Amino acid sequence: MSDVTAYFAADDSDPTGFWSVPDALAPRFSVQQSLARRVRRVWLDTDDWLLHKAGVVLEQNDSADNGLRLVLQHADGREHMQPLNVITWPARIDALAAGHVRSQIENIVGIRALLPVTAIESQHRDLQVLNADLKTVVRIAIELAPGVQGRRLPDQLSVSAVRGYQDQADRVIARLGTVKGISPVEVSLYEQALSAAGRAFCDDDPEPVRLTGSMPANNAVIAVLNGFLSTVQRTLEGVLGDIDPEFLHDFRVAVRRSRSTLKLAGDVLESGPAEQLGRDLKWLGDLTSPTRDLDVYILGLPDMAAGLQSAKPADLDPFRRYLLAQRRTEFRRLVRALRSARFRHALEHWRALGVLAEPSDPGHVVGAGKLAAQRLTQAHRRVTRRGRSIGPDSAPEALHDLRKRCKELRYLLEIFRPLHDPATHRAALRDLKGLQEVLGEFQDAEVQSQAVREFAATMISTRSAPAATVLAMGELAAQLSAHQRHARTEFAASFAAFDSADSRTRFRELASGSPA
Amino acid sequence: MRVLATYNIKGGVGKTSTAVNLAYLSSRDGARTLLWDLDPQGAASFIFRIKPRVKGGGKGLVRRKFSLGDAIKGTDFDDLDLLPADFSYRNLDLLLDARSKPVAVLRKLLRPLSEDYDTVILDCPPGISLVSESVMYATDTLLIPLIPATLSLRTFDQLTDFVTRIEDRPPSLAAFFSMVDRRKKLHRDVVAAFTARRGDVLQTTIPAASVIEQMAERRAPVPVFAPRSTAAAAYVSLWAELR
Known part of the structure; x- marks a missing residue:
């Protein structure tokens, strides 16, 4: 050495x-x-x-x-x-x-x-x-x-x-x-x-979006959308080449966050182009979901197989092969769509919207800081109201809905991060992440358990699942249901932590302290 | 990290040549390997042209004033490092005896190296002492070179008995015949009788060969300077059995 x-x-x-x-x-x-x-x-x-x-x-x-x-x-x-x-x-x-x-x-x-x-x-x-x-x-x-x-x-x-x-x-x-x-x-x-070779370490890491509290709100939203557009463009080659699953994951995250940005703050943009981009983003989200969902199942299968009590991990091999075959089909569909004229047009819409606008009336421009404060306050209020209304007997849909509201709050926190005090921002994010993890585990376990049941039904009908595989899949579904029950028992404590006086103070500080 | 040690109560049975050649073969396989020359005579250090000197000596190591890592030297071979001997190791028994749990000292010293090395080979001095006992507690496999003599059987039995009394993770024993001269009837008879009586002896025998004696002169492991020799083939075979 x-x-x-x-x-x-x-x-x-x-x-x-x-x-x-x-x-x-x-x-x-x-x-x-x-x-x-x-x-x-x-x-x-x-x-x-x-x-x-x-x-x-x-x-x-x-x-x-x-x-x-x-x-x-x-x-x-x-x-x-x-x-x-x-x-x-x-x-x-x-x-x-x-x-x-x-x-x-x-x-x-x-x-x-x-x-x-x-x-x-x-x-x-x-x-x-x-x-x-x-x-x-x-x-x-x-x-x-x-x-x-x-x-x-x-x-x-x-x-x-x-x-x-x-x-x-x-x-x-x-x-x-x-x-x-x-x-x-x-x-x-x-x-x-x-x-x-004209390169440097980390040269393709995304450029941080530069926001200030005093910049016009529409330009701030456009800068955020441009940041997501550059991620989509940068990851596209990796998605099409199927280099690794993270390219598609990053692509989807950029699409999802863009969609949320439009939903939560798109009203400061010109309505026609923003609505068109919203439709494009929904299409892109729906388009990429099947492949990404299958990636999640395939990547998580070894851990789930390791947790089997009665069945052997090898019993799941036909299930894995089935998932891989499904993924190949879905991926082909995805590639066709990403090479289509519709995708090209969607990118054109996105780029056209991404041209920074001149304020039409400079005297009455809403600043990014004010917009951030207003939208964060609204989103935080929505989360706390819905969370407080959930009791031990509430339906699972109430938790799923709360998860969506938490995601919106999270996106806003991340979008407007440059406007916040870093320490307060980190602490607020930590408060929210704890709640999101519990809600995520609750919903993911339900969705995956349901998906495993549907996969099993399809595999039986196509005679591609031996009895041992169906039994193992049954055990997987039971395992996932147990995860869901466990997450449900943790909800009250995690929401109480998020809704604590300290946490509420932090969010108030973020909303009031967006620097110019 | 797997720890092996070459050990025998008797001296001159091929412990150092075994340790040096197996350490080299381990590194040649691509395993990150450390050879610790615990014998104050420093023969293994000499073969690798490394001065038998450790900062702080045995006292510094046992009292953990210096980390083992600071004393390690790279050899001329990729993935093979050496912890040199030091003349002060002659007093290692006394130094260990002064510690509260003397037999656990070597094991504790080696623990921080587990991320850096895949294989560690300890080349032990002969005799039964607190050092050898400490080696047994630190080792996964104890390699015992046996010369083909009747007394070797007795030594091996004694050692087996001793090791089975170690309650906390006793090492496995891997005995093999060393310095075997197939031309001598006595050697052939002893190997045959021994193998018949104890089934736990390795198949490989290391020959009494002049190339092994040349290691000190050539200052290199046998497979480096005599790769086609019978001795080199024997060490390769021995390492294959242990791997």
Whole structure:
């Protein structure tokens, strides 16, 4: 194991600087050099940069002598490798064979696919720096003529201390600092390759929507809708390519939040285009629901199978196959629709609405702060009124309705987040999330339990469910009903926490304190 | 993290060569491997060209003034690190004896390394002492190299008896014959009689081979400098049985 401790680049004016490295390190150190070999590296990360955010770097490394390998480097320099079969990126974690790299990244990436971020080809040479006992104490990697997308970078040199020999590495780095023709650089080859490809870490994370309390309310709503539109456009390719389920999830969330924005604050926009967009968004929501619902069942099935008491998890295999087949059908339908003229028109409507409007009467413009205060107060009142009316004998529909009102309040909180004091906002969000979790578990368990029953009925009628599978599905439905009952018993306490005096004060502060 | 230890009451039976070669083979499989040279003679440290010196010595480790991680050195091989020997380990018994639960000390010291390593191999000094007892409490598998001599059987029986008395997670025992010269009738007879009497001996036998003796001179595991030798094949076979 070794820690990367310094990077150097050859000066353009003197590309022979690396040749004098062995002489510069003598006589304290001797150097063993490998033959140069062609290496192609492809750096990998998820669409939302989960590996980078976790402080690790993942690389596919291909060379004639070592073959195809996955190399994982931790922030502390520890490096792990595993052989890799030929693979096409993007790929999900289960496409990788079991190994030390996979075992260390699977909890980080979860269901997200690994995508190629940037690639580089170079002539690679390893130098082992040996001490007087001929023990390797430092490793030097030289990349000659590295090229990214036809663009050539300066030759690179990186110094890694073998674990326990940092002091020797510091000496080597100090000596390299005196070598003519090479200069220290601050960034790794990965960062340089990213930059050469015109990219940067987290460059495709969504831009935060910038709101101020004094901006016209219609422009604030338009800015929010534009933010959601950019998410829809950014995730579209991932949805169509079925890269991983999170693309569709993010797509749907943006659509749902846009719809709620229109419902809760769309009255400040021109009515015709806003109504048209509302119809488009409803269509998009309905269109994406079946595939997303099936994703949820498929992703949740292993956990549910693990909770079976009587049946064996393998009894659910026909159910899983059925869900996958259903998903293939629904996904084809979804792709057709997302490639249709209707979808193109919906995006056009959205973009047309997204052009910031000039206030028609600047003297009577409603500010975003005032709008946020008014709508938050209304939404909070709706939640508290409905919640207080729910008793032990209330029908499930009352809780479902409360869940919808909570979602509206949540969307408003998130939309107008830039206008709020961060600490109060976080606390209010926490209050609401606790209630939403209970309501979500209550409704999801009911919907899923019902869906499992319907799936079972269809599978029986099509003779695709053996008796063991039907029994296991019955147990699943019972498990879900038990979850629902449990959530129902927790409702009163979670609503009481949300409706506490402290929480109400926080929401009042948010409504009154939207800064200009 | 799986912890193995090479151990025998008797010295010169191939404990260090087994520890070094198996640690190398473990890392060659891609497992993150640590070899802890607990023998104050420091033979394993010498083979990997690492100075037998630990900051704070045995006292610093046992009293937890320094973490084990700070003393670890990388070897010349990927995924293989070494915790070097220190001459002060000759007093490790006394240092352990001064602790409240001496046999649990090594296990506690190793615990923080569980995220960093898949395999840890302890190369123990010979003899029965508080150190060896502490090793048994810290180990999942005790590797026992046996030379083909009648007394080895007695030693193995004694050790089995001792280990079965460990109440808290006793290690499994993996005995194998080491330094076997197939040309000698006595060796062949002892191996056959022993295997007949105790069915829990591993199939692999490590030969008495000059390449194993050359490890100290070549300062590398056998599969590195003599990959096609019988001895290298024997260690590969032994590791396959243990894996």
